[in-house]
Amino acid sequence: MKRSVTYLYAVIVLSISTVLFGNHFSAYANENNTIPKGVFVDEVDVGGMTAKEAETAIDKFVNELKSKELVIRVDEDTVSTTLGDMGYTNKNSNAIEQALEIGTSGNLIKRYKDLKDVAHEGIRYPLEFTLDENRIREFVSRELSKFNQEPVNASVSRKDGKMIYTDHILGRQVDADATVLSIVDTIENSWDRNNLLIDGYMEDVTPVYTRDVVEKCNTIIGSFSTEYADSAQGRAANLANGAKLINNSVFYPGEVFSGYEQLAPFTSSNGYYVAGAYSKGRVVDSVGGGACQVTTTLYNAVLKAELEIVERQAHSMTISYVSLSRDAAIAGTYKDLKFKNNTDVPILIEAYTKGRKITFNIWGHETRDVDNREIKFETRVLSETPPPADVVTEDPTKPITYRKVTQSAHRGYRTELYKVVYENGVEVSRTLINTSSYAPAPRYVTVGTMVEEEPEDIQEPVTDNKDKEEDKKEKPNNGDNEEKEPKEHEADETKETSLDEIIDHDDQLERDIYWEPDWDEEGLEDE
DSSP states (O other): OHHHHHHHHHHHHHHHHHHHHTTHHHHHHHHHOOOOTTEEETTEEOTTOOHHHHHHHHHHHHHHHHTOEEEEEETTEEEEEETTTTTOEEOOOOHHHHHHTTTSSSOHHHHHHHHHHHHHHOEEEOOOEEOOHHHHHHHHHHHHGGGOBOOBOOEEEEETTEEEEEOOBOEEEEOHHHHHHHHHHHHHHSOOSSOEEEEOOEEEEOOSSOHHHHTTOOEEEEEEEEEOTTOOHHHHHHHHHHHHHHTTEEEOTTOEEEHHHHHOOOSGGGTOOEEEEEETTEEEEEETTTHHHHHHHHHHHHHHHTOEEEEOOOOSSOOSSSOTTOOOOOBTTTBOOEEEOOSSSOEEEEEEEOSSEEEEEEEEOOOSOTTTEEEEEEEEEEEEEOOOOOEEEEEEEEETTOEEEEEOOBOEEEEEEEEEEEETTEEEEEEEEEEEEEOOBOOEEEEEEEOOOOOOOOOOOOOOHHHHHHHHHHSOOOSTTSOOOOOHHHHHHHSOOOHHHHSOHHHHHHHOOOOOGGGGGGOOBOO
């Protein structure tokens, strides 16, 4: 009741003032140009401020909000940035203009009432803010990706004659969409204007090859062995080392296996020994000699498994441990054996040496008709070239009776290898697998040219038996006057022998390679 009376009194006074002073009140309000008391722009009290002062105060408030920290947490790890860096800013607002218009429109009584209402109850003009979602998404993707964990496929190995399977491991990766949505929703709807702590969203990632898939790798789908019974110790050790380096290799569907990548480097620190190899057409000692028998044996096992051959090259000359076109050379970076897993499950390569025999087993998932289907591989000789004339080297330090073959001759061949498929004993297909060329090479022979001089006959003085007996008594027998028999290896050097007597089988293996001089920079071609 009292307030109504006061209000009525004010109206009467204003009416009288209007009659007496006209528009003087209105002119005073406009000249003052300050925002009435009780006006807020967002959280900023701009009452009593000029437009410029209010603008400065609002800018300070907005900048304080931009400097607030946004922290994203993933487990025990965090990344942080500021809202300003995420494009947080206010939209253009006419709040100051609206505030200045309070009490300046309508008749005197309305204007007075507006001013009093604002002073008593207050009025707030909200600020509108925006976020750059693209910036937020870029930050989340970049910074939270460091917490991603790649899934691990299940795997398989073979030990003590048993298959050993490992479980797959789930991976984790940031869910950028969910994390960005959480940030935007929090800022727009429930932010208390303090620093922000938001949990990043991570999702599990299942690997492609889980244990149930890998356990399908349980059958030998291809196997092959070669022998090296007469190889020297170094070469035999290299074959065993090559088998060890490849054993238990696993490659998944679509992956390509490289023999060179698995066996290199050919150094003593990688388990290799010195054995025969060729440089410029001659036998030399090289670390890693024998590795080509490793890849050749593996090649034949892969053929039987019917995996996709990506790269294979023949030796330059024929070798002795497999048929023509069934070899696979490895040399430097330009000759490699590569094949692809074209099945639906992982492939395990088992390799071992035993009793001077190297064996490769290809384990996988058998889907072929093993009861009614059979595959065979046939070599077809397209052409044959005899070896060129012998290359004879004269050695003046050896007698003319000396003759030794240091490298056997090789015939040249052009061949093809076919895969022949039989079903119920009937040939149903014949597929060309490769075409190979083997160069002919001469036999290298070293002969002696030194002419031995005939020893002169020495006449011994004639003495009677009595003197001889005396000499024997005076001179003790210390063996110097014993007649020596020639040693076995010395006798061998002076008689002419056949090739089979001179070169043993191991020497032959080490010579079954051809070398082009321009390959030297790439490394030796192994046998």
